[in-house]
Amino acid sequence: MDFWPEFLASSWGKEFVAGGLGGTAGIVAGYPLDTLRIRQQNSRTGSAFSILRHVVASEGPCALYRGMAAPLASVFLQNAMAFQTYAILSRAFSTNSTGGNPPSYKGVALGGFGTGAIQSLVLSPVELVKIRLQLQGKINENKSQSGSDKGPIHVARNIIRIEGWRGIYRGLTITVLRDAPAHGVYFWTYEYMREQLHPGCRKTGKETFRTMLFAGGLAGVASWIFCYPLDVMKTRIQAQQESSPTKYKGIADCFIRSVKEEGYSVLWRGLGTAVARAFLVNGAIFTAYETALRFINNNHEAIQTENSI
Template structure:
């Protein structure tokens, strides 16, 4: 009976629940744009605009095609965001040990904490994104018998990858490029968020009293900045994770994928889908930070009210 009050009374419990709300809001808000981004990155021709790819996908496969593979990130998002926010809180403090407990860490510590968070989170995120990408690029089932195997969901994809490709070359394909993308991107992400919210509301990093408008704007700009700085690496990551051991066009590694893609399609391929990614990043990260901060405030206020109520009851009993 006392599990939830005790769980929410410590920082890990609060970060876990608030991170889950934030992550879920972000996945739901931006998933159709994420599917569109993945298809743009994987497309071997730059003739198709974002709108034409979107229109063709909906016309041929139906609106549900934009949400294909969403179960994988939704299932892991609570744990993933709990790791991210809690790790960031610990690392940013550890990188600035001389700061007072009630004062926010320096911007340098924020960036370093973000870099460490991105690297650690990649261990969980890489398999989830690989499964998601395979499902997002999966064609709609057809009646002909020559079509490749159609997977029913994330668990089916995971089982198939493990059976045919194993752990290192299968489930964890693309881990290195994911770390290279996420470590600096998270440093930029958290630094931008902290800097923008402080510029909009001086002193807010200490009192935490920013408005919803500030949360949305700071979170959105943080997401945009983090994607712009790492986008070419994300394109390479998508192409590496989209292929399997049995793909006809197979890249031998990160450098080979980069060279082959640029040679065949030009340097512009490294920025293909950036507009979609930026639009998605603003929507998703605005939703993530707003839901996260709102949930955190609600939990803290609820804990405070419960403590006050218990104190009143104790005084009355005495």
Template sequence: MDFWPEFLANSWGREFVAGGFGGIAGVFSGYPLDTLRIRQQHSKTGSAFTILRNVVSTEGPSALYKGMTAPLASVTFQNAMVFQIYAVLSRAFDKSVPLSDPPSYKGVALGGFGTGALQSLILSPVELVKIRLQLQNVQAKPPHQRLDSHKGPLGVAKSIMKTEGWRGMYRGLTITVLRDAPAHSFYFWTYEYMREQLHPGCRKSGQESLRTMLLAGGFAGVASWVCCYPLDVVKTRLQAQSPYVPLKYNGIVDCFRKSVNEEGYHVLWRGLGTAVSRAFLVNGAIFTAYEIALRCLFNNGSIHSENAI
């Protein structure tokens, strides 16, 4: 009964819980745009608006939230771990900075890189299940598989384990690490840099406005996606492959080469507009929820007046 009060009494507990609140806010705010991004990357034609109109007319608005249970169920723990690992690594990579000062930009960038690599171990299976669910009515399947087309994330995960094993569950892990390590480095560095530019001195005082949180978080999300987007397209195509049909791609390089040869280099940026729009919205929500939760936990529920819009 005394676990949570004791856990929240230390800085690790606050970072962990605040990160969880941020993750939940991010999933709810941007999931429909994520579904559109995945369908754009997997298809050969169609704008975001065309795909949106077709999805709503043929499958209903709820299809935009298909597969959300998988990331939502894990996102609290995943995002909590991301912010907690980052808090530790950003200090560990530059110990010359006193604990009373914010971590240096060098520590922020290196800490973000390590955080992205480590969190891929959690994220890769979750994204695999999510992508399979989001593409359920898009991929061609044998008749015996169509009966299972509406099963939830647990059903999809069990099916993958049964037919492909752990190797199948972690399909796309390498490309996820290659995407997330540099992306998280840009992510946290951009956030820290932008919040300081928008509100000088706030990294040390912790009293930036909600507007600063939203904008800095939004710019951080955009920067992280732009730097790694071609890798995300390759990852989606690799993880969308089903064992019920012959595999089209035999690896990262093969997927990259075949995609470019068949559809041109522009395929590597397909869906970028949707991804960037979602990134700004989602990461603004994530950092705002994170910062507010952190202040509530540190200040017994009170938030500085500067945080009001």
């Protein structure tokens, strides 16, 4: 009976719940743009607008949300663990985070790096299933098929049945290479920008909603620009199936063949869509996270005050 109040009273519990709510807000806010990004990365031609028009006309508006169930089902736990892991690691790597002081910027960057590497173990299979679902219409069109997989569980089972357990972790290495440094940039940019926009807020936690939105949006943009070429390679590696006519032998082979066939511009294909999505999604994530954290803290203080009277 007392588990939930005690859980929320701990810093672990507060950051866990706030991180989960932030991640959920981010998925809901930016999923259609994520679908466009994936389609752009896995195609040779087409602007975001032309792909959007084609998808809506041939598959319907709901196609933009295809595959959302997979990340939505895991995002609460995934982001809750990510923010909690970040909180622990950023303090562990800092030397000045005691006595109410926020973690140092070095601790923030290293904590983000470690968080990205750890969460890749969960994120890689989820993104693999999501990408297969997002490209479902395109794959069926190429095969002249009208059928499609029913949902994330069906897709995951098919991958395991056809490709084995190794198949469900296709792209794990490049996911780690993408996410570890990108998360270091992500959290460092957020902490730095919120302090610049609202001096002293890292210690007081009293920044405005505008600061949360803007700092979170910039953090997302910075991290995506930093890791984008790797994300393009990851999409192409995870999109291929056992039945694909051409298969990449690895990250280097994917990079060399993609650049040779389509030029270096392929490494940045869909960047505009990704940046627009990153600003929207990460502004929502950090705003929801900080707001939930503030609400939980205020609620806990109110309960303590009532109990002391």
